[in-house]
Amino acid sequence: xxxxxxxxLYAGYDKTPVLKEITTSIKEGDFxxxxxxxxxGKSTFLKTLCCLLQxxxxxxxxxxxxxxxxxxxxxARQMAMVPQFVExxxxxxxxxxxxxxxxxxxxxxxxxxxxxxxxxxxSLVTTRTLHLKDRLLTExxxxxxxxxxxxxxxxxxxxxxxxxxxxxxxxxxxxxxxxDLLHELNSNGATILTVLxxxxxxxxxxxxxxxxxxxxxxxxGIPDNCVTGDSISSLFNKDCSVKKxxxxxxPYIFPHPGFTKNLRSN
Amino acid sequence: xxxxxxxxxxxxxxxxxxxSSLSFGSIFISPQDMISFINGSGELNELxxxxxxxxxxxxxxxxxxxxLAVSGVLFQAILKNPLADxxxxxxxxxxxxxxxxxxxFYMSDLFILLGAFVGSICASSFVYLISKLRRFGSSFLILxxxxxxxxxxxxxxxLFALSPAQQVxxxxxxxxxxxxxxxxxxxxxAVPFSLFVVGxxxxxxxxxxxIAFGDEFAHTLGVTQRDIRNLFWIASILASxxxxxxxxxxxxxxxxxxxxxxxxxxxxxRIIILSAISGxxxxxxxxxxxxxxxxxxxxxxxxxTGFFGGIFFLILMMNKGVSE
Amino acid sequence: xxxxxxxxxxFLFNPMTTLIPxxxxxxxxxxxxxxxxxxxxxxxxxxxxxxxxxxxxIDLDAEHLLVGVTAYHPPLTRKIDIVGTLVLPNIEKIVLxxxxxxxxxxxxxxxxxxxxxxxxxxRSHTFGRNDSFESICKYYLELATLIDKTSLAKSxxxxxxxxxxxxxxxxxxxxxxxxVSNKPLIGASNKSYIGKIISHAGAIxxxxxxxxxxxxxxxxxxxxxxxxxxxxxxxxxxxxPVPFNTxxxxxxxxxxxxxxxxxxxxxxxxxxxTPQYYVKAYNLIVRILExxxxxxxxxxx
Numbered sequence: 001x002x003x004x005x006x007x008x009l010y011a012g013y014d015k016t017p018v019l020k021e022i023t024t025s026i027k028e029g030d031f032x033x034x035x036x037x038x039x040x041g042k043s044t045f046l047k048t049l050c051c052l053l054q055x056x057x058x059x060x061x062x063x064x065x066x067x068x069x070x071x072x073x074x075x076a077r078q079m080a081m082v083p084q085f086v087e088x089x090x091x092x093x094x095x096x097x098x099x100x101x102x103x104x105x106x107x108x109x110x111x112x113x114x115x116x117x118x119x120x121x122x123s124l125v126t127t128r129t130l131h132l133k134d135r136l137l138t139e140x141x142x143x144x145x146x147x148x149x150x151x152x153x154x155x156x157x158x159x160x161x162x163x164x165x166x167x168x169x170x171x172x173x174x175x176x177x178x179x180d181l182l183h184e185l186n187s188n189g190a191t192i193l194t195v196l197x198x199x200x201x202x203x204x205x206x207x208x209x210x211x212x213x214x215x216x217x218x219x220x221g222i223p224d225n226c227v228t229g230d231s232i233s234s235l236f237n238k239d240c241s242v243k244k245x246x247x248x249x250x251p252y253i254f255p256h257p258g259f260t261k262n263l264r265s266n
Numbered sequence: 267x268x269x270x271x272x273x274x275x276x277x278x279x280x281x282x283x284x285x286s287s288l289s290f291g292s293i294f295i296s297p298q299d300m301i302s303f304i305n306g307s308g309e310l311n312e313l314x315x316x317x318x319x320x321x322x323x324x325x326x327x328x329x330x331x332x333x334l335a336v337s338g339v340l341f342q343a344i345l346k347n348p349l350a351d352x353x354x355x356x357x358x359x360x361x362x363x364x365x366x367x368x369x370x371f372y373m374s375d376l377f378i379l380l381g382a383f384v385g386s387i388c389a390s391s392f393v394y395l396i397s398k399l400r401r402f403g404s405s406f407l408i409l410x411x412x413x414x415x416x417x418x419x420x421x422x423x424x425l426f427a428l429s430p431a432q433q434v435x436x437x438x439x440x441x442x443x444x445x446x447x448x449x450x451x452x453x454x455x456a457v458p459f460s461l462f463v464v465g466x467x468x469x470x471x472x473x474x475x476x477i478a479f480g481d482e483f484a485h486t487l488g489v490t491q492r493d494i495r496n497l498f499w500i501a502s503i504l505a506s507x508x509x510x511x512x513x514x515x516x517x518x519x520x521x522x523x524x525x526x527x528x529x530x531x532x533x534x535x536r537i538i539i540l541s542a543i544s545g546x547x548x549x550x551x552x553x554x555x556x557x558x559x560x561x562x563x564x565x566x567x568x569x570x571t572g573f574f575g576g577i578f579f580l581i582l583m584m585n586k587g588v589s590e
Numbered sequence: 591x592x593x594x595x596x597x598x599x600x601f602l603f604n605p606m607t608t609l610i611p612x613x614x615x616x617x618x619x620x621x622x623x624x625x626x627x628x629x630x631x632x633x634x635x636x637x638x639x640x641x642x643x644x645x646x647x648i649d650l651d652a653e654h655l656l657v658g659v660t661a662y663h664p665p666l667t668r669k670i671d672i673v674g675t676l677v678l679p680n681i682e683k684i685v686l687x688x689x690x691x692x693x694x695x696x697x698x699x700x701x702x703x704x705x706x707x708x709x710x711x712x713r714s715h716t717f718g719r720n721d722s723f724e725s726i727c728k729y730y731l732e733l734a735t736l737i738d739k740t741s742l743a744k745s746x747x748x749x750x751x752x753x754x755x756x757x758x759x760x761x762x763x764x765x766x767x768x769x770v771s772n773k774p775l776i777g778a779s780n781k782s783y784i785g786k787i788i789s790h791a792g793a794i795x796x797x798x799x800x801x802x803x804x805x806x807x808x809x810x811x812x813x814x815x816x817x818x819x820x821x822x823x824x825x826x827x828x829x830x831p832v833p834f835n836t837x838x839x840x841x842x843x844x845x846x847x848x849x850x851x852x853x854x855x856x857x858x859x860x861x862x863x864t865p866q867y868y869v870k871a872y873n874l875i876v877r878i879l880e881x882x883x884x885x886x887x888x889x890x891x
Contacts, residue, residue, distance in 0.1 A: 052485055076488030087480030088346050090532050100476050104488040108469050156487065292682040315685050315710045387610065430804050436677050444678075455616040463609060503609050562673055562680040563661075 001028045002061075003160060003191055004049060009058035011048040017056050018044045020215040026193060031186040033202030034195045036212035037236055042195040043084070045212065046162050049193070050081050076104035080153035081162040086145070091136045094148050098123055101155030123154040127181060143174030150181065161185070163194040167201065179205050203227050203250045211235050227251040272529060276540070280547045287327070287550045288320050290558040322453050327553045328546035329453075329460045330512045333504040335545025336464050338519025339526075339537055340501035343474040344494060345407055351520040352505035356411035358516070359418035360389025361509040362441055366422050369437045370429045378440070383510035389414055390502035394495070443515040443568030452511070460507060464542055467500050474534040515568050517575025518545050524582055548574075633737055637689040639679055640697070642863040643717065646730055649746070649866050650739045657687045664858070679703065685710055691736070693717070695863075720783060720863040723790065723872075730865050750869045755876040757792030760883050764793045766875070767817040770860060772832050775807045784823070784860045784871065791875040793819075813841055819851045819882055821875070823860040849885055853878050 004026040012018035018041045026032060034042045047053045048060070051067060060067040062075075080101070101123070102116040124130045127147045132140065140148065146166060153161050163182070167175045175198075183205055186192050196202040202209060203223040211218040211231070218235050219226045229242040232253050239256045289295050295313055303314045337352040344350075352358075364385020368378035393410045426434050473493050476484045481494070508515070522545045523537065530536050552570040559565060637658035638644040645664050647656060653666065658673040671687060674680035681703070684692060692707055692714040707714045715736065717729040727747055734743030766788050768778045778785040780798035788795040796815045797805065822834055834852045838844060846852050859871040 047482070050486055052482055072485070072490045073488035076486065079486075081486040083480070083483060083486075087483065088478060090478055091527075092475075092532050096475070096533060100472070100479075100487065103472055103476060106472065292680060293686055312685050312688055316682050319681060319685070319706070319710065383613070427806065428802055430802065432677070439677055459613060459616055499609070503613070507613065562671075562683040563675065564678055564680060 003028050005061040007059040009055055011044060011053055011055040018215050022217060024217060028191055030208050031192045031206050032208040032210055033206035034210045035199055035202055040212040041215045042212055043164055046164050046195055050162060051075055073104050078157055079160045080156035082149050082153045082166060084164040089137050091138045094132050094135050097137055098152045098155050101152040120155050123151040126154060127151040143170050158190055160191045165195050168197055200252045204248050223250050283547050283551045287324050287554040290554050292561040324550060325453055327550045329457050330508045331518060331546040331549030332464060332542035333460050333508045334518040335522040335541040336467055336538055337501045337504035339523045339541045340467055340497055342523055343478045344497055353516060354408055354411050356389040356393050356414040357386045357502060357505045358514050359415040361386035362422050363418045365440055366425050366437045369440060370425050370433050379510045383506050386506035386509055439566060440513045442566030443513040456511060463500060463504055468538050470497055471534040471538055515571055517571045518549055521575045521578050522548060633690045635689040637673060637684050637687060637692045640695040643693045645862050646733055646864045649864060650734055650742055652737050652739060655737060657689055658684060681706055691715055723868055726863055726868055727865050747865060750865050753869055755873050757876060758880045758883050764819055764879055764882055765796045765817045766793045766819045766821060767796050768821045770804060770823050772822060772837060776804050777807045779803055779805055783863060787871050788875060791872055793879055816845055818845055820846045821853050821855050823855045824857055851882050
C-alpha cells in the first residue's frame with residue numbers, strides 16, 4: 001500500500017525550487033535511505049513530506065488523500081520526525097520529553113493517561129533508554145540524546161517515522177545501536193525514511209535507496225541493484241569502487257583518495 | 267530541597283510579604299490593628315482609610331506582577347531565548363509612545379491608559395506582521411522589536427523636546443512605573459480580565475513545553491503556527507494590560523521565569539502558575555519598599571525592580587558561567 | 591456541522607478577536623458616580639497641593655491653617671509637613687493629616703487623584719486654570735471665601751489693582767523676548783502665564799505666536815528676531831546660570847547688546863499664579879518698558 005504518492009513535485013524555501021520534478025512513492029514497510037551530496041535537497045524532501053514546507057507545485061498524497069488537506073494534529077498522530085538537531089536543549093526530564101510525543105493524542109484538559117504512560121515506558125524500553133528515565137536532557141551524551149529523541153518519535157507514531165541524518169555525529173557503537181533499532185522497528189511493521197550520509201550503512205540496512213542529485217531523483221531501487229561503482233561515482237562526481245560486504249552481502253563503496261591516483265595509474 | 271518544602275516556603279514568604287505590604291507605608295499598621303478594623307469599630311478611623319487605600323493597591327500590584335511574569339514565561343518559550351522580556355518585543359516602547367502622547371496633550375487618565383494599551387498592541391502587531399513576511403522565527407522577532415523600540419523611543423524623546431517641563435516630569439514618572447492609581451472601580455474589571463488571560467495561557471502548558479524545543483519540532487507534533495501566534499497575542503495582551511495600568515515595570519518578566527525554572531524545573535505545567543505567584547509577590551515586595559523607604563516621596567517601582575532585577579540577573583549570569 | 595464548530599472554536603480562541611475587544615468593553619464600562627462631599631463645617635486644616643495656592647494662603651494671613659504642602663513650597667515661617675511632590679502627592683500622608691479640605695489647581699490635571707480623595711471622604715476643591723489677571727483674582731476671591739477671609743481679600747485686591755501701573759504710551763510697541771532658561775534657550779509664548787503678562791503690559795512678545803507655552807528656541811532664531819528687550823528668569827538652584835551678556839557676546843550688533851537692555855526677573859515672579867505676584871511681575875515689565883522707551887527717545891534726540 002502506498003503511503004506517500006508524489007508527482008511532479010517542486011519544492012523549496014521561498015520561491016526558488018530546490019526539488020525539481022520529483023515523482024516517486026513510498027510503500028508501507030519500506031526502509032528507505034535517501035542519499036546524495038550536501039544541498040541536493042534531501043532535508044528539503046523530508047520537510048516537505050512532513051508538511052513543514054509548502055510545495056511550489058506538484059502533488060503529494062498521503063494515504064490516498066492530498067497531504068495538505070490533513071489537519072496538523074491528525075498528521076502528527078500518524079507520522080513522526082526526528083530532526084537533525086534539537087534546536088534548544090532544555091533541562092527537561094527524559095520521561096517528560098518522551099511524553100511530549102503523546103501530545104497529538106491528548107486534549108487540553110487531559111492529564112497523562114495510563115495508556116500514555118505505558119506507551120512512553122515501552123518506547124524507552126525499545127530504545128534501551130529506560131535507565132535514563134529520570135535524567136535531564138542536558139546531562140545526556142550525543143548518542144543517548146539521539147536515542148531519547150527516537151523514543152519520543154516512537155511514542156508519537158509506531159507506523160511511520162522520518163529521520164534527518166540520525167547518525168551523522170555518533171560513534172560506531174551508537175551508530176550500530178541506532179541502525180539496529182531502526183531495523184528492528186522496520187521488521188515490526190514501521191515504515192522508515194532516513195536521510196543518510198553514510199552510503200555503506202544505507203546499503204546494509206535499507207530495503208530501498210533513493211539518490212538525489214541537484215534536486216532530482218538520480219536513481220532509486222534496492223541497494224543490490226543500484227549501488228554500483230558507476231552510479232555512485234556519477235552521483236558524487238568522485239571515483240569509487242564497489243565490493244560486496246563479506247558479512248551482509250550488500251554492496252559497499254570505496255571512494256578513491258587522491259593520493260592513490262599514482263598507485264592506480266601504475 | 268524537596269519540592270514540597272519549596273512550595274511551603276513560597277507560601278510562607280508570600281503571606282509575609284503580603285501582610286507587610288499592607289503594614290508598611292507612610293505609617294506602620296500592625297497586623298493586630300488590621301484585625302480590629304475587620305471586626306469593625308463604629309466610625310471611620312484614618313488608619314482604616316489608609317488600609318482601604320492599600321488594599322486596592324496591593325491587589326493591582328499582585329495582578330500586574332503576575333501578568334508580567336506570565337508574559338515573560340510565554341515570550342521566553344516562543345522566542346526560545348532566555349533573555350526575552352515582554353518588553354524586548356517592542357511592547358514597552360509602543361506603550362511609552364501611546365502614554366506619553368496622552369500625558370503631553372493633557373488627556374484624562376483614562377485616555378492615557380488607553381493610549382498605552384493601543385500603543386503596545388500596535389507595536390506588537392507591527393512586529394508580528396513583519397514577521398509574517400518571513401518565517402515566524404525567534405531572532406527575527408527580537409531584532410524587529412529592538413528596531414521598533416528605537417523608532418518609538420526617538421518619537422517619545424521628540425515629544426519631550428517639544429513639551430512643557432511639568433508634563434515631561436509626569437511622563438517620566440509614568441515611564442518609571444506608577445501603581446498609585448489603583449482604585450476599586452478599575453480593579454474589579456482588570457482583575458478578572460487578567461486572571462482570565464493567565465488562565466488561558468495555563469491551558470497551553472503542553473504547547474509551551476513543545477514550542478520551547480524548536481518551531482519545526484513543534485510543527486511535527488501538531489503545534490501549528492496558529493497556536494504559536496495565539497500565544498504571542500496572549501503574551502502581548504498580558505504585557506499591554508500591565509503597562510496600561512501601571513507604566514513600564516521592567517525585569518519582572520525577565521527574572522521571575524528564570525528563578526522559577528532554577529527552583530522548580532522547566533515544566534511549563536508548573537512554571538506558569540508559579541511564575542504568576544512569584545511575580546505577584548516580588549512586585550508587591552518592590553512596591554512596599556518603594557513606598558516606605560522615602561516617605562512621603564515614592565520611589566517609582568520601575569527603579570526598584572531595575573535594581574533588584576539587575577543584581578539578580580548578574581548573579582544568575584555568574585552562576586551560569588560557573589556551571590557551564 | 592463539525593467544521594462549523596471548528597470555526598467557532600478557532601474564532602473564540604483567537605485572542606485578537608476576543609480578548610482585545612473585551613478589554614475595550616471593560617474599560618469603557620460606565621463607572622459608578624461617586625457623590626462629591628458636601629461642604630460643611632469650618633476650615634481649620636488645609637493641605638495645599640500647589641505652590642501658588644500656598645502663596646495665596648500666606649498672602650491672606652492664613653498660614654496657620656496649613657498642615658500640608660508640596661515639596662517645592664515658598665518660604666514658610668514654620669515647619670509644615672510635606673505631602674509629596676506636585677506630580678505625585680502621597681495620599682496616605684494626606685489622610686493622616688486629617689485635613690478639612692485639600693486644594694488643587696486644574697493646571698495639575700489630577701482628576702483621578704480627586705476621585706481617590708473622594709473615596710477617602712476628604713473634601714477637595716479644584717481651582718481653574720490661571721488664564722488672565724481676572725481669573726487669578728477670581729480664584730483668589732474663591733479661596734478667600736472658603737477660609738472666611740473675603741473682606742481681607744477684597745481689600746488686598748483693591749490695593750493690588752491700584753498699584754498696577756498704566757502701560758506706557760508709545761507709538762511703536764517694544765518687542766520683548768522672555769526666557770525661562772538660558773541653556774537651552776527656552777522662551778515663553780503667549781500661551782504661558784508670563785507671556786500673557788507681557789501683552790497685558792503693552793509690549794509685543796516676539797515668541798508669542800508659537801504653539802508651545804515654553805518653546806525651545808535656537809540661537810539663530812533669536813538673532814533673527816532681534817528683540818528690543820530680553821528678560822531672563824532665573825529659576826531655582828544655586829548654580830549660576832550663564833548670563834545673556836556672555837551668551838550673546840558674539841553678536842554685538844544686536845539691539846539688546848547695543849542698548850544694554852537685558853534684564854533679570856526673580857523666579858517667583860514667573861511662576862506664582864497669585865494676584866500679588868502678577869502685579870509685581872506686571873509692574874516690573876512696565877518699569878522696564880518705561881526705561882527702554884526713555885532710552886529710545888533719548889537716542890532719537
